[in-house]
Amino acid sequence: xxxxxxxxxxxxxxxxxxxxxxxxxxxxxxxxxxxxxxxxxxxxxxxxxxxxxxxxxxxxxxxxxxxxxxxxxxxxxxxxxxxxxxxxxxxxxxxxxxxxxxxxxxxxxxxxxxxxxxxxxxxxxxxxxxxxx
Amino acid sequence: xxxxxxxxxxxxxxxxxxxxxxxxxxxxxxxxxxxxxxxxxxxxxxxxxxxxxxxxxxxxxxxxxxxxxxxxxxxxxxxxxxxxxxxxxxxxx
Numbered sequence: 001x002x003x004x005x006x007x008x009x010x011x012x013x014x015x016x017x018x019x020x021x022x023x024x025x026x027x028x029x030x031x032x033x034x035x036x037x038x039x040x041x042x043x044x045x046x047x048x049x050x051x052x053x054x055x056x057x058x059x060x061x062x063x064x065x066x067x068x069x070x071x072x073x074x075x076x077x078x079x080x081x082x083x084x085x086x087x088x089x090x091x092x093x094x095x096x097x098x099x100x101x102x103x104x105x106x107x108x109x110x111x112x113x114x115x116x117x118x119x120x121x122x123x124x125x126x127x128x129x130x131x132x133x
Numbered sequence: 134x135x136x137x138x139x140x141x142x143x144x145x146x147x148x149x150x151x152x153x154x155x156x157x158x159x160x161x162x163x164x165x166x167x168x169x170x171x172x173x174x175x176x177x178x179x180x181x182x183x184x185x186x187x188x189x190x191x192x193x194x195x196x197x198x199x200x201x202x203x204x205x206x207x208x209x210x211x212x213x214x215x216x217x218x219x220x221x222x223x224x225x226x
Contacts, residue, residue, distance in 0.1 A: 004136030011135035015142035022146035025180055029153035032160050045176030056183050063190050074198040078205055085209040092216035097168035099220055
């Protein structure tokens with residue numbers, strides 16, 4: 001079946017999910033440019049990599065399943081992989097940024113929790129911020 | 134009718150994703166700090182992957198899945214490596 005022979009309701013659903021997903025991705029990008037502080041900007045792109053990704057993959061699954069008349073589920077793999085890896089990489093980057101800010105002695109970030117640094121005062125502050133990640 | 138609807142909506146989605154990539158590129162060039170650039174690069178990868186999926190829908194070919202999976206994998210690996218670099222100043226110690 002070609003794209004032109006799709007039933008109109010199915011084409012409307014595919015278009016709607018695709019446009020919603022792209023809208024989420026665009027909103028995340030606008031947030032990444034407009035928000036002021038780094039720790040605010042971290043949150044915005046996750047719109048695109050969670051809801052945007054899910055909606056666009058859903059519309060792709062629908063499109064290929066209908067046009068090929070068989071279930072096409074390759075995209076599920078990408079969805080699973082991305083939803084597993086995005087939090088990991090974001091956690092790594094944000095912990096690294098936090099460590100860098102503490103290393104610089106910035107007053108915008110909270111100090112280490114008292115339990116974490118109890119019992120020793122390392123001479124090298126880099127060691128203190130590095131041993132937790 | 135439905136073909137035209139799909140064509141137009143895929144085109145609009147591609148334009149929106151391209152705009153998103155341009156905004157991330159702006160943030161990546163502008164900075165102001167290294168971690169901003171890394172976050173923007175990570176999101177740039179994901180948005181490029183989404184753009185490739187819409188390209189696959191436009192051409193009606195499933196060949197793009199493999200490229201999409203490779204982009205997702207490399208994006209994760211590069212983000213982890215860059216996060217490690219931000220933390221220590223070295224990737225492999």
